[in-house]
Amino acid sequence: METDDYLPFEPMPTSIKECQKQVSVILRGMPRGRPVDSPLLRWLARWSPKIGPQIEIDYFTIEDNWNHGYVTIAHLPDGTAIDFTYRHPVADFYRYNKTGLVESRAAHYERRLKKAMRFAITDQIAAWRGAHGGHKGVVVDHAWPRTFDVLCDRFRLVLAAQDRYGDAWERFIGEDVSLEAAYIWLTDGGPENRYMNVITSRAVLAQWLAFHADHARLRWIPSITNSVIADRDPRLHGYNDLGAGTPVP
Incomplete structure (x- = not known):
């Protein structure tokens, strides 16, 4: 599933916080504990500092995180599972489009x-x-x-x-x-x-x-x-x- 030209909203929200809010609403509505896939999830993974565009992903799951909401997990073909948030990918997407930079690995x-x-x-x-x-x-x-x-x-x-x-x-x-x-x-x-x-x-x-x-x-x-x-x-x-x-x- 290609996400290079994908954008989750048209038009995109003008602020990072508003985009994060809208993304959160969509993720909360996804089923828990079973394989899911969507362009939105792959877009988030593509901009995630923990994953990026080079890592192949088989599918995703959305898991309840005790009493702390939920967590998104990317499952790789080799069985590796990487949990990641939606906030940092959204922030890095907006940062890149404004400055051409994303958060450094050191930061x-x-x-x-x-x-x-x-x-x-x-x-x-x-x-x-x-x-x-x-x-x-x-x-x-x-x-x-x-x-x-x-x-x-x-x-x-x-x-x-x-x-x-x-x-x-x-x-x-x-x-x-x-x-x-x-x-x-x-x-x-x-x-x-x-x-x-x-x-x-x-x-x-x-x-x-x-x-x-x-x-x-x-x-x-x-x-x-x-x-x-x-x-x-x-x-x-x-x-x-x-x-x-x-x-x-």
Whole structure:
């Protein structure tokens, strides 16, 4: 089934979000758990950073994803199954038509890795929530300066230092400016992991969980405050009274 000239709508929506919304409506109406095929699904796979136009696809399935909606899965002739979302292909299609570029492999990997690392600490966040009941309008925040992104980047640097210097890594991690963040291998999580990407190495996963438990400081903050400060120093936005954060239990 050729999709080079295919477009899912005529005319195409003017915005990425509107196109994603319309695509989602169609996917939600497709049957669950049995082989399906359509030009729309092949168009999405063609623009997916996980699949692309070169991979041959036999058929698709739409699977319920626990209580998290649904997931689209491409089944290859060799039996390989690749889960993918509709959001990123739609965004890349619009990005390409506007700039001639799509998301780089490096940027795609970084985004996948951060999601996998965040998914890995779900139980720790849930335990902290249970121990520190919040209220409506607040969200869990990694207290600055140990933001989630900072912890992820530091952990990858620790892995790189350990690989190079072994047990003496702490002596050199601050001195060796040539150290680069370690590459962490990811695997499609499958239904048992709600189709989220997961860290492949059990040893690295265990080390990340221990690192996060040791270094993360969580706090409740208003969701509107969280959206303003993001990963930045709260003081830059006039928030001088935020709590310092509570260790993960």
